[in-house]
Amino acid sequence: MFEDVKMPEGMSPEVLEHLMYPKNYGKLETPNGVGVALDEKTKEYVIFYIILDESIIKDVKFATNGCQDTVVIGSMFTDMIMNNDLEYANGAIQKMNDKLGNTSAQQQVCADIVFSAFTASLQNYKNIQNGLDEELHLFKMKESCEVVGEENENKNG
Amino acid sequence: MKTKMDKLYQEKHELWLHITYASFAIEDEAIKSRLYEFSLIAFRHMKWLGSEVLEDGGNFNYDRSMQLIKHDTSFEIIHELEEKILHIQANYKDNILAQRIKTDDIYLLEYLRQVMASEFNNQTITAFNMKREWMDKKLAQDQIDALTLFLLEESYKEYELILVYNYMQARTENALHFNVFQDLIDESHFHLKSFGNMMAKLGILVLPRELHEMTYIVKDFQRFIVDGIAEEEAAKIMCKELSDAIKDEELSKFFDFINYQESYHIELMKKLLK
Numbered sequence: 517m518f519e520d521v522k523m524p525e526g527m528s529p530e531v532l533e534h535l536m537y538p539k540n541y542g543k544l545e546t547p548n549g550v551g552v553a554l555d556e557k558t559k560e561y562v563i564f565y566i567i568l569d570e571s572i573i574k575d576v577k578f579a580t581n582g583c584q585d586t587v588v589i590g591s592m593f594t595d596m597i598m599n600n601d602l603e604y605a606n607g608a609i610q611k612m613n614d615k616l617g618n619t620s621a622q623q624q625v626c627a628d629i630v631f632s633a634f635t636a637s638l639q640n641y642k643n644i645q646n647g648l649d650e651e652l653h654l655f656k657m658k659e660s661c662e663v664v665g666e667e668n669e670n671k672n673g
Numbered sequence: 674m675k676t677k678m679d680k681l682y683q684e685k686h687e688l689w690l691h692i693t694y695a696s697f698a699i700e701d702e703a704i705k706s707r708l709y710e711f712s713l714i715a716f717r718h719m720k721w722l723g724s725e726v727l728e729d730g731g732n733f734n735y736d737r738s739m740q741l742i743k744h745d746t747s748f749e750i751i752h753e754l755e756e757k758i759l760h761i762q763a764n765y766k767d768n769i770l771a772q773r774i775k776t777d778d779i780y781l782l783e784y785l786r787q788v789m790a791s792e793f794n795n796q797t798i799t800a801f802n803m804k805r806e807w808m809d810k811k812l813a814q815d816q817i818d819a820l821t822l823f824l825l826e827e828s829y830k831e832y833e834l835i836l837v838y839n840y841m842q843a844r845t846e847n848a849l850h851f852n853v854f855q856d857l858i859d860e861s862h863f864h865l866k867s868f869g870n871m872m873a874k875l876g877i878l879v880l881p882r883e884l885h886e887m888t889y890i891v892k893d894f895q896r897f898i899v900d901g902i903a904e905e906e907a908a909k910i911m912c913k914e915l916s917d918a919i920k921d922e923e924l925s926k927f928f929d930f931i932n933y934q935e936s937y938h939i940e941l942m943k944k945l946l947k
Contacts, residue, residue, distance in 0.1 A: 527818040527821060532803075532877075535822075536825065538882060543736075552887070558900070559896075559897075559900050579882075579883070581885070581887070581888045583826070584825065587882070
């Protein structure tokens with residue numbers, strides 16, 4: 517099912533394409549779920565907009581002020597989950613996390629913030645369905661990109 | 674629902690980017706330089722229109738709906754630019770500011786026609802060819818990759834800084850802050866121009882991604898500046914790493930020069946904390 521899951525490894529033509537022209541980047545005018553994941557230390561955020569029809573993700577967009585890994589992972593992930601169901605999306609997160617086990621800690625933090633924003637958008641969708649008046653759902657990140665960067669520097673130093 | 678002024682502001686923002694990126698894409702130094710001057714004029718138009726929106730009790734944002742078409746020749750770029758300039762004319766109001774902007778636009782159209790009067794000016798565009806070659810220099814692939822990543826990341830950051838400081842400058846009543854914002858905007862224009870021209874030389878010219886309002890609507894100013902200083906520090910490290918990685922004296926010296934400029938930005942930003 518997930519044989520085609522690809523990770524941003526090095527500067528392949530595919531990664532360059534996602535970097536230069538991120539897929540599904542921006543805002544949706546009429547989303548029914550909006551989620552934000554925020555790294556309070558660096559103020560890096562990812563915001564996800566979704567239109568969910570039953571369990572099908574009919575439309576999705578994201579935006580971020582984050583680094584290039586965040587942009588590439590957000591672009592790849594939204595491309596994968598568009599027009600798929602939530603089961604597929606959760607499977608994609610799991611698969612991408614497995615693959616990220618082989619990459620840098622910083623890339624894992626970038627992936628976490630992307631996936632957390634998506635999960636927050638689902639929570640917002642659920643909350644609205646349950647009658648809550650919530651503009652967006654916010655998750656604050658436990659791991660900070662800054663801390664991971666410092667740890668890496670210390671290890672390398 | 675966008676008002677007429679919101680729409681005009683967005684179109685002016687897009688026109689500023691179109692002129693700026695046309696300047697980056699065209700290789701002829703005289704045309705490049707002239708277009709860049711016009712792009713700075715267009716940015717001032719945008720700034721003045723933003724002030725007008727605020728004076729009228731409105732608000733402006735940085736939404737965009739534009740694409741950078743990968744043209745093959747200078748004239749294709751100039752033709753598109755002409756169309757954009759002509760399109761925006763109908764949206765200007767009838768006041769002194771609009772008159773000023775219209776006469777600037779009309780002169781830019783005249784300049785573009787002068788350029789197109791000579792077929793000699795219709796040169797091939799290589800800014801979008803994706804070759805990722807640095808002119809006659811033989812950089813190793815990992816150096817080209819590092820340079821690519823740096824230019825894509827930093828061109829976005831400079832665009833972000835220009836717009837964020839512009840947003841704050843339009844709203845401050847503090848003269849010191851206004852001046853510091855202006856200095857920082859001017860510095861980022863220079864950096865964006867430098868990086869944009871380098872992206873074009875590499876054949877990877879691309880627009881910076883759009884800014885979300887969470888990036889430019891600042892709720893905690895002090896915190897924003899402290900974080901901004903940390904970001905400048907990070908940019909300095911990136912510059913230093915790139916300067917060390919690129920085994921080319923000319924390029925290394927350029928990144929050292931940018932690095933020292935970032936140091937002074939930090940001093941400028943500290944003034945905002947007083």
